[in-house]
Amino acid sequence: MSKTPAYDLNKLKSTGMMKQKQGDLFSVRLKVVGGHITAEQLRALADAAERHGVGHVHLTTRQGVEVPCVAYEQIEALRETLAGADVEFGACGPRVRTITACQGSLCRYGLIDCQQLARSVDAHVEGIEGLPHKFKLAITGCPNGCIKPQENDLGIMGQSYVERDAELCLDCGLCADACRPGALTIEHGGLVEDRSLCNNCGMCVGVCPVDAISATGCGYAVFVGGKMGSEPRLADRLPFEVGDESILLNVITATLRWYTENGTEKERFGTTIDRVGLDNLIESLTDEVQGLSDV
Amino acid sequence: MTSETGDDALVLTGGTCPAIFNDIDAHLGAVAPGETVKLIASAGEQVASIARGLKADGHTIIGTERDDDSVSMTVRRQSGSPSDNAGECCPGGSCR
Numbered sequence: 001m002s003k004t005p006a007y008d009l010n011k012l013k014s015t016g017m018m019k020q021k022q023g024d025l026f027s028v029r030l031k032v033v034g035g036h037i038t039a040e041q042l043r044a045l046a047d048a049a050e051r052h053g054v055g056h057v058h059l060t061t062r063q064g065v066e067v068p069c070v071a072y073e074q075i076e077a078l079r080e081t082l083a084g085a086d087v088e089f090g091a092c093g094p095r096v097r098t099i100t101a102c103q104g105s106l107c108r109y110g111l112i113d114c115q116q117l118a119r120s121v122d123a124h125v126e127g128i129e130g131l132p133h134k135f136k137l138a139i140t141g142c143p144n145g146c147i148k149p150q151e152n153d154l155g156i157m158g159q160s161y162v163e164r165d166a167e168l169c170l171d172c173g174l175c176a177d178a179c180r181p182g183a184l185t186i187e188h189g190g191l192v193e194d195r196s197l198c199n200n201c202g203m204c205v206g207v208c209p210v211d212a213i214s215a216t217g218c219g220y221a222v223f224v225g226g227k228m229g230s231e232p233r234l235a236d237r238l239p240f241e242v243g244d245e246s247i248l249l250n251v252i253t254a255t256l257r258w259y260t261e262n263g264t265e266k267e268r269f270g271t272t273i274d275r276v277g278l279d280n281l282i283e284s285l286t287d288e289v290q291g292l293s294d295v
Numbered sequence: 296m297t298s299e300t301g302d303d304a305l306v307l308t309g310g311t312c313p314a315i316f317n318d319i320d321a322h323l324g325a326v327a328p329g330e331t332v333k334l335i336a337s338a339g340e341q342v343a344s345i346a347r348g349l350k351a352d353g354h355t356i357i358g359t360e361r362d363d364d365s366v367s368m369t370v371r372r373q374s375g376s377p378s379d380n381a382g383e384c385c386p387g388g389s390c391r
């Protein structure tokens with residue numbers, strides 16, 4: 001009978017290895033930022049799955065990749081096979097997990113470069129330890145929200161700030177046709193604006209035949225406390241406009257700090273918000289982060 | 296109904312993408328650059344999507360007329376090649 005090797009499960013988990021229910025086999029989670037994998041990495045993944053697993057990979061619900069059915073003795077060899085293509089093992093446990101992102105720089109509705117931002121955020125949060133529980137972060141390019149920022153502990157959404165030049169406007173109403181939230185409507189032949197309904201999607205800019213509506217800049221909306229699982233909770237939108245990336249990174253750092261200070265062990269961020277109060281988090285962010293402007 | 300050039304207006308109401316964009320391409324391709332065509336689309340997302348695609352391709356919407364549930368657009372064909380609406384669809388997200 002083979003002897004079970006001694007290993008520290010928590011340590012293995014912290015670097016992406018999850019013990020399966022089948023004996024000493026592991027499903028190894030890989031680091032994929034923003035769902036972006038090169039062709040070379042895909043070839044290395046295929047090779048690794050054949051040599052160290054059972055010939056297939058598993059795509060996770062959050063753009064991740066796992067190599068299942070890897071024997072404990074194969075883990076280091078798997079790591080070496082993948083290292084040649086710059087693929088690292090991912091993270092499990094109480095850490096910032098895989099950062100998901102849509103293709104905001106390619107999609108015609110995209111307002112921000114989600115892939116670049118995902119890499120930047122990933123580098124920014126690297127090495128942060130001591131969180132109460134897992135922390136999921138998602139970046140979506142516009143209010144269509146394809147990457148579901150409201151289901152993540154922290155969701156980032158691209159925003160376009162727009163203004164209309166009433167002098168140029170023909171009252172044709174095409175922008176109102178494009179405006180899903182009803183911030184622009186045609187009433188009695190004239191365009192009526194209700195800025196409070198605007199979600200900063202920028203769709204009106206692309207349709208105006210005379211460029212009477214223009215974008216004055218881009219930024220980010222931030223959602224906090226979302227989660228799925230057995231006790232789902234949709235995220236709350238923070239009442240700030242975040243105008244640039246450096247401020248956004250500071251918001252992320254301050255949010256993680258607040259969670260670390262206020263969360264109890266194994267408590268998800270949304271539950272901490274419900275227990276301690278969203279106002280408490282907002283106040284803390286306002287005190288700590290310079291350059292936030294109210295929505 | 297006819298356009299200003301005497302061509303029939305292209306009625307797109309009730310149509311679905313991407314077929315309507317092929318029809319628009321063909322309709323615009325049938326007139327010379329600088330000439331106009333008339334397109335009739337459903338008010339709301341359909342006309343917004345079409346207007347967005349036309350603008351992105353460099354055509355000019357020079358006039359609109361609206362009734363309760365449709366919008367008639369007079370469109371001047373851009374001076375370059377016929378439109379390339381490949382990929383334009385309903386506003387992102389709704390079919391994902």
Ligand code: SF4
Pocket residue numbers: 102103104107108109110111140141142143144145146147387388
């Ligand atoms: S969220 Fe917006 S930018 Fe991202 S894929 Fe969806 S429609 Fe495109």
Ligand code: SF4
Pocket residue numbers: 160162175178179180181182183184197198199200201202203204205
């Ligand atoms: S940015 Fe979007 S929500 Fe705001 S007015 Fe324009 S179309 Fe409407």
Ligand code: SF4
Pocket residue numbers: 164168169170171172173174175176191207208209210211212213
């Ligand atoms: S699309 Fe442009 S011209 Fe037409 S109503 Fe809107 S702002 Fe005015």
